[in-house]
Structures are given as C-alpha cells and as structure tokens.
Amino acid sequence: MKIYAVANFKGGVAKTTTVINLAAQMARDGDRVLAIDADAQHNLTDFYCPDWDGITLTDVLTGRSDPVPDRNIAHTAYENLDLLCADMRLLTLDLAAILSAADGQDLRLFDFIREVRERDDYDYVIIDCPPSFTASSVAALVCCDEVILPVKADAFSRTGALEMIQQVRSLGAYHIAPRFRVLATMADRSRLSRQARDLLKADGLDVFETEIHASVCVGESTFKRIPLYEYVPRSRVAQDYEALLREVRENE
Numbered sequence: 001m002k003i004y005a006v007a008n009f010k011g012g013v014a015k016t017t018t019v020i021n022l023a024a025q026m027a028r029d030g031d032r033v034l035a036i037d038a039d040a041q042h043n044l045t046d047f048y049c050p051d052w053d054g055i056t057l058t059d060v061l062t063g064r065s066d067p068v069p070d071r072n073i074a075h076t077a078y079e080n081l082d083l084l085c086a087d088m089r090l091l092t093l094d095l096a097a098i099l100s101a102a103d104g105q106d107l108r109l110f111d112f113i114r115e116v117r118e119r120d121d122y123d124y125v126i127i128d129c130p131p132s133f134t135a136s137s138v139a140a141l142v143c144c145d146e147v148i149l150p151v152k153a154d155a156f157s158r159t160g161a162l163e164m165i166q167q168v169r170s171l172g173a174y175h176i177a178p179r180f181r182v183l184a185t186m187a188d189r190s191r192l193s194r195q196a197r198d199l200l201k202a203d204g205l206d207v208f209e210t211e212i213h214a215s216v217c218v219g220e221s222t223f224k225r226i227p228l229y230e231y232v233p234r235s236r237v238a239q240d241y242e243a244l245l246r247e248v249r250e251n252e
C-alpha cells in the first residue's frame with residue numbers, strides 16, 4: 001500500500017482537484033483507493049460524499065472513534081473508491097497539543113493507517129491536505145511515503161511548496177523521510193509557465209514531467225461532482241491527469 005499526501009502551504013493550487021482526479025483514475029483502473037480529506041474546508045468530502053454525516057477524520061484524530069477503518073469510511077459512488085471524510089471541527093484541533101503529545105508513533109491517523117495497511121484493504125491512500133500546517137496536515141505528512149506538491153506558475157505557490165518541504169523536514173522527531181515531487185498545475189503556453197517549472201528544477205526539486213493545463217472544465221466538474229475522466233474524457237486536462245497517474249506509477 002502506497003500513501004500519498006497532496007500538500008502546499010499555498011491555497012488554491014489544485015491540491016483537491018489533484019486528489020479528486022488521481023483517486024478516481026486509480027479506482028477506475030481497479031486499484032482499491034482510500035482518499036482522506038484532511039482539510040477543514042471539506043471540499044473533497046463535498047465532492048464525493050456530500051451527504052455524509054458519520055465519523056470523520058476529526059473523530060479519528062481526537063480519539064472519539066476507535067481506529068477501525070470500515071466503521072469510519074464512506075463508500076463513494078465510485079467502485080473501489082472510499083473516503084475518510086472531513087468536517088469543520090478539524091479547525092479546532094490544536095497543532096501544539098498534537099505535536100507536544102506525540103512522538104510520531106502515537107498519532108491516531110498513523111494508527112488508523114497502520115490498521116488499514118495490516119488489513120490490506122487498499123492499494124493506495126491519498127490525502128488531501130489543507131493549505132496550512134495544522135494538526136491534520138501534520139498527521140497526514142508523517143504518515144505518507146510521498147508528498148505531491150501542486151504549484152501554480154507564481155512565486156507564492158513556489159514559496160509555499162519550499163516552506164512545506166522545510167517544515168516536513170523539521171519534524172525530526174517523527175523520523176520521516178517522504179519523497180517530494182512537484183506538480184505544475186494550471187499551466188498554459190506562456191513563457192511564465194515554462195520559467196516557473198525551470199525555477200523549481202533549479203531549486204533542486206523533483207518536478208513531474210507531466211503538467212496539468214488550465215481548463216474551465218475543472219470548475220465545471222466540481223459543480224457536477226464528476227471526475228474529469230468521466231466528465232470530459234477527451235479534454236486535455238483529463239488526459240494530463242491520466243499522464244500524471246502513469247508517471248506516478250512508473251516511479252513507484
């Protein structure tokens with residue numbers, strides 16, 4: 001089982017869009033996928049399970065729920081795709097408390113994922129992180145094998161990615177060393193898009209060859225709550241996400 005966290009300090013860089021579409025395609029290909037919504041904005045939950053009123057990640061992190069995966073997980077309308085949902089109460093979790101109390105082993109999401117791994121229920125776990133360093137994002141980042149960092153062609157999202165990497169590396173107590181890979185999102189044919197990617201490579205970052213092009217279809221698909229491969233299968237952006245999944249798999 002491979003665990004990906006999709007993260008960037010910067011908001012609005014296509015973290016959730018990437019989780020929605022990577023998870024959907026993995027599941028379509030027959031892989032068993034558990035998506036985890038770690039963001040109090042609960043966009044991923046609203047996309048796949050808008051009517052969910054059961055246990056959420058907040059309950060897992062606060063210990064109000066036993067870490068028994070099948071009692072906590074929502075089944076989406078898509079075969080092979082399940083979701084650990086989020087709700088706004090994630091906002092109230094105290095980062096300082098979780099950091100001071102935990103030595104990495106006693107984090108409850110960590111326990112939850114360990115149980116998921118032992119039960120061999122899923123091939124992939126993919127976690128949608130909030131645009132900040134919160135209790136839920138720390139929990140996600142200490143659990144994952146790889147962090148995918150979506151970055152738009154602007155200086156702010158580059159800074160957000162670099163600072164996120166720095167913060168994860170500073171979690172020394174957790175003894176974690178995830179791989180980091182940057183994904184250029186909302187790309188177009190401008191020189192700026194090209195230069196932004198070159199800059200990230202010059203920073204020494206591992207950048208996906210695949211870039212995700214800007215498309216109005218992405219916003220539309222969120223209103224329809226249909227992943228891109230199904231909503232606009234022939235569109236460039238749907239094909240970009242297919243290419244991304246191939247690249248993710250090639251380098252596992």
Ligand SMILES: Nc1ncnc2c1ncn2[C@@H]1O[C@H](COP(=O)(O)OP(=O)(O)OP(=O)(O)O)[C@@H](O)[C@H]1O
Nearest residue numbers: 011012013014015016017131186213214215218219
């Ligand atoms: N390839 C794309 N082309 C055009 N618009 C896009 C693309 N990807 C994402 N968007 C739009 O950009 C906005 C931000 O996307 P998304 O919510 O996925 O980002 P995010 O990083 O998860 O944001 P947040 O930090 O708030 O969680 C949304 O309106 C989304 O529809």
Ligand SMILES: [Mg+2]
Nearest residue numbers: 015016039043
């Ligand atoms: Mg998001």
